[in-house]
Amino acid sequence: MGYIREYYERMVPLQESEWAIIAAHFRRKRFKKHQIITRQGEVEQYLTFIEKGIVRFYIPDDENELTFNFCFEKEFACAYDSFLTRTPSEYAMQALTETLAWQISYSDLQKIYVQTRVGNCLGRLAAEKLLLVKSKRELSLLKLSGKERYMQLLNEQPEILQSVPLKYVASYIGITPQGLSRIRRQIY
Template sequence: MTAQEYEQFLFPNLTFCIFAENGSCYMDIHEIINKIYPIPETSMDKLTKHLSKVTYPKGHHILEAGKTETNIFFIEKGIVRAYIPVDGKEVTFWIGKEGSAIVSLKSYVDNQQGYESMELMEESELYLLKRKDLQELFKEDIHIANWGRKFAESEFMQTEERLISLLFTNASERYMKLIQNNPELLQRMPLECLASYLGITPVSLSRIRAKLKRML
């Protein structure tokens, strides 16, 4: 049994994302928005009218370090990673998939150059929301304003959880959490990127996966 098969054995009842007829994974924009914070249909109509659907190829950079990107993107289909170059290596510190929002907080909040690069790992379909449009909607609609507050809170909580995970859990625990919460990333992301995200080397990741296999 391979390590991947063992992981599937460990978590047989996991819910994966929805797949279209062509085999691609996707998440409806209304579901993405309401997952953050449910809003009335009239508010949803206002918000979605300001969304533009865009498609980019694998390898496209939504943001490059040192540049400013104030727009917010929501992933309908695809995978993205955020990374920072360190000593000639690309350190992946965030991975987003269907339902995730792509935002450079430094650019969005302060209109300054971002420190991270964000690369699409698959051909991806995104919804683009301009900062100025969202700010106007906050003024016009209290439900969208509340949605924006919940969105910001969610982003901050994810950052805190990620920091605590890196500081207070070991590599094996972080890997187990990954395959519990996002098992599909094992098939959709290069292992070297996953290893970087977990804060370990590819060799260490291979050892952890092999150890899981031996435990069966």
Template sequence: MEEIRKLFEAQVSLTDGDWSLFSQKLTKRQFPAKTHVISAGVREDYLSFIQKGVVRYYIPGEEELTFGFSFAGEFMSAYDAFLTRAKSGYTIETLSETTLWSISHADLQAVYQLSDVGERIGRHAAEGLFLKKAKRELALLKESAEERYLNLFSDRPELIHKIPLKYIASYIGITPQALSRIRRRISL
């Protein structure tokens, strides 16, 4: 839980009282690999911080469409469903053993009411999720598949070993065979 406090304190000044109010609303949730944190068709009740693990966001169907990943040190949620209280249109699945610190929608609203810092923390989480979404959309519009592949791992190259290639291919919008060709060309 100290990781979360450090992340927030990099953005806002937290008193021990503010942190106590927020942290007592957090629930630790642990999931084995290949487990749904939330399934399509279910309402999202949590905004979560990933302490450990990797999750992927995908649209289920005959051919699953992976459209995002979140890693340790980041927030994750089916945030649109969390905000609107509607059912999620996609699934979030763990790719490795994952530990989350989660706050429910109701508890987050209570924190917002009781603390100005709570609102700033919520805004910070929302901004992080928005920036990730905007970066992905711009990459799809402006970058080649090879550039998207390289950029996915520029900050965290070790992740290539944690994410199956079929999910990476789906995420960057190509077939697994096209990804194999890109990987061969890069390694030459």
């Protein structure tokens, strides 16, 4: 659980008593490679901190799944809109690799917000971070070409290119696998 504390303390210092309350509400969970963590149509019950592994966010479809996000080690993963609104998720989350995670339920997170001074601050800062990432991604999809999005990914998130199958990378940057192959041939 030390990674969770590190993550939080990058935002705000924690007192031991607050950390004890927070840590008591997380549960360790293992997910097998390709295991679904959250299904489309289910209400997200957990905020998940990835200790080890990779999680993919996607919209399931029989013909073309649409991958739109990845989370890696030492990051939180969640169908956050479903988690907050308590409504069914429009997408699914899947472990791309064997994944070791720590989870906290919605109700336990609400308890932390009430029981600790720092809880609401951490929640707000995490939500702000998610909003900024989402806004940057939306703008890149609207303003940049497929090649520019690939180059941005190469420069800013090379871990995606190193550890995620290219068919998911292509979907993530909004192009076909064939388009990604053409871009990669031009660059390398």
